[in-house]
Amino acid sequence: MRKDLVFGMAGSGGDGIVSAGDSLLQAASAEGYHGVMTKSFGSQIRGGESSCRVRISTEPVLNPGGNLDVAVALNWEDFLKFGAELPVAGSTVVIYEAATGVPENQIPLVGVTPLQVIAVPIAEMAKSTAGTERAKNTVVLGLIAGWFGIGGEAVMKGISKKLAKKSQELVDANQKAFDAGVVFAKTHPLKADMTVEPSKTKGAVKLLTDGNDMCAAAAIFAGCQFFGGYPITPSTEIMQFFTSHVWKYGGAVLQAEDEIAGIGAAVGASFAGRKAMTATSGPGLSLKSEMMGLASIAELPLVIVDVQRGGPSTGLPTKTEQSDFFAAAFSAHGDVIRPVLAPTSVADIFRITVEAFNIAEYYQTPVIVLSDQEIASRKETLDPIDTSQFKIVNRLLPTGSDLQDYKRFKQTENHISPISHPGMLGGTYLASGIEHVESGAPTNSGSVHARMNDKRIRKFDPLKERKDLFEITGNPDAPLALIAWGSVAGVCREALQMAREQGLDVKLMVPYLLYPVAEQTYRDFFASVQKGLVVEQSHLAQTFKVLRMHLDLPKGLQSLARSGANPFLPGEIVAALHHLLSELQRSHEGKLQPQE
């Protein structure tokens, strides 16, 4: 019996493999399992190659997993397009469509001998039972239920519920296809037992959603009443969620005429006193940069979600990458600090989004939430979140005495000035992108500019002291270290576990606050570090470079960086740690000594 299984399935859009993944995850979560599902697509709107990776576990899941335990190929051409996204290893059971005509001993996977390879006449079974080859995905679900014990009744319950509105005939057809899959599995047992242990939490209430929906829900919970945006993959679902729900809370949403107008409307809404948000991906972030500068100098709270995809330019619209760190921290001209936060999972994008609003409102600043395609589109099962434990921060409004002689940009001890909004008697002022004095009146004085820059930059000092925006796990005095953020953090969490089980003395830092760089927190973390890796999906190693720009890094800290759409596997990170350790041992002739 297994605690954990990773499925990777690929086919063309017409094979419905992603729908199958959805059904599988839903069924598993209904049975009380933890799970994560990620999707990856070709660039066609319909019918391109598509794949999903579903990880089911009896324990909470940290990431979509490494090598596949089960690979399902409805055709090889599409499966191979996903390369390292669907890694097959010696421990993998490979199931594929017999109609491809490929013999079981000649599957086109180079340099690997899977645990078992089974050709299944999936299309034929679909046709003979449901009457259409389109039911292939249902046959696959039956195979999975039969071989791995996941989803049995729950899958068909879910499918029936989804299709009941259409016709009973359709439900019956699917049932037949599903049953055929189960029967095939039972009559062709696997060499090794790969069934999953029953869930320990059967019947417990679980949430099932993806990063984009969770992000939007968190925003509404945080009090966001305005969303301005423009459709762009892979962030659009955030706007869609708003269009369904924000009205209920007295808010509004605008699908604007372009990216600039989207953020512009949000800037306007914030000026009008409402919590506001926009969401986009790389190309949109580039377009929005001027407005982000405006929000910074006008000191207006605003949350900007950037769901990263491969760049530059159109890049890889449907694949994940971590290459927007520079743009998030540094785009828009002028001397400015714009906080950048990064969630690592569907579960914590809730907290990070709420935190982003709190920081935006408290510091009166635009805040960027750097999500990524993987977090945005992956589905996770989660334990319910107790929203009452979250504090909601609202902007500092002027008091009656502030309004006696109101100065919008008044210098204060903590550099934060009470902010009025239209409709507030006594609070009228001119907000502007041009430099201004405390009252808001425009100026071109160099000394005022220096003072105001100082105010706008130093107000963030306390943010850099926030230890709760960093997760440090493992032995705090370990000589080996990992640093990773965003969706890569989940892989490193698992690598940390594996490495420690293998006796490595290692620790992991996951920064949720990427910018401003919290120098002291890193210095403290680095104190024991002799060797380490900054792991990221950016060819330029943007995170490593930003850290180097702000800090003296330990000599042994290295970059493990690569382009997006080439996922890291926990195993390779552990291997890299072993390598670092052997280097360390060589240099110290077998005994670990603290570095000078």
Next chain:
Amino acid sequence: MSANATCEFQAKDYKSDLKPIWCPGCGDYSVVQGIYRALAAIGRPPHEVAFISGIGCSSRIPGYTTAYGFNTVHGRALPIAQGIKLANPDLMVLAAGGDGDGFSIGGGHIAHLIRRNIDITYLVMDNQIYGLTKGQLSPTSQKGRTTCTSPYGSLENPVNPLLYVLAYGAGFVAQASPTDLAGMAAIIEEAIRFPGFAFVNIQSPCVTYGEEAQQIKGLKAISENLSSLGHNPADRLAAMDLAQHYGEKLHLGVFYRNPEPAPTYDALIRERQAALSKDAPPKERILDLFIKK
């Protein structure tokens, strides 16, 4: 149209202490005066007015009023103004800027505010030149015009702001000019009172870079009052016909006023909010949406 003698606010209540940086003789001095007067006639307290602009000489205008002002970035007065109006429909929202701001860098936005019919009044101070950057060609500069970026004469046809907004279906389209301050104040007032997107093109001469023919004297010579021409402002096609003469004639007054104003976007939003908030779960329970049974 008679002014109300017991009006709560006077023009001076809308005038701020900031000293304009405009060149003496600039048409915008009259425009801001017209705005003060229009606002006083309507009588909305300054703190309930949000006045948004982009970048350009004319975009300095919100700072010269006592309203809540926002001097934003080049070309983006309208996107920001619409966010303000949708976030708080109770506010009176004005947007202003120059011809470059509105019809060049920000030219893509007008069409969309018009089709949404957001209740914003947009005042363009059209001077056919980029003044702030010292006299370059603008989207409304006449073909053949020599400027510092067209030393051999412009090869481009100008945008026709009036036809542009009429074509997109704006509910209120008018033109004014400092040649007639009283008329301008009345038109701005009417534009603000119009329920829906209202556009006023204001021929406001640039005294520093403007051509001789586009100064007050020249404008007076080509100006004609639309009401004295017998134009019926309910007739959109007739308005479009007259608007063809932009650049040759200066037609002052209301080109088009939709006799049956369409519902505004901001009003429709309110209806939707009211309808959908009735049975909404508290936002603390929004995650219940994700519970799978």
Next chain:
Amino acid sequence: MTTRGIDFKALSLKDALDLAVLIEQEAKERYEEFAAQMDQHRTPDAARFFRYMALNEAKHGEALAARRAELFGAAPSAVTRAMIFDIEAPDYDAARAFMSPRQAMTAALASEVKAHTFFVEALPALKDADVKALFEELRDEEVEHQDLVKAELAKLPPDSGLSDEDFVDGPTAQ
């Protein structure tokens, strides 16, 4: 130069006096505004002259206001500033950066002529004899004002005839 919502046929002496006060007030404020513009644009001689004009207008205004108070006390006014546009106030278009005192005086003279024209044109519509008399008086005063400005103009040495634009710095890009 125009009015809005004033019925000259029905104008009472009280309202006519109020109107005259408002006209002076408008002119005073405009001259102050012009003086501020000249300050902003470093044109001190013209600024000084516009301040002088503002003072004159203020004085006339106060005299008229005193007369009104004597005749009608604090009786409410039926006319407002919203009803008059640029009657005696110089047009915004008349100001220029670096304008010479002569140009400033010429602008002021033009506005006195404008005011004179206003009273002349309004007279035929008036019905009330007292109001008529007041308007005639104001009309004649405008001639006096013109003479005053003309006298100031005469005191000035003649302009060089050279254009200031040939000497000053060009505009600054912002």
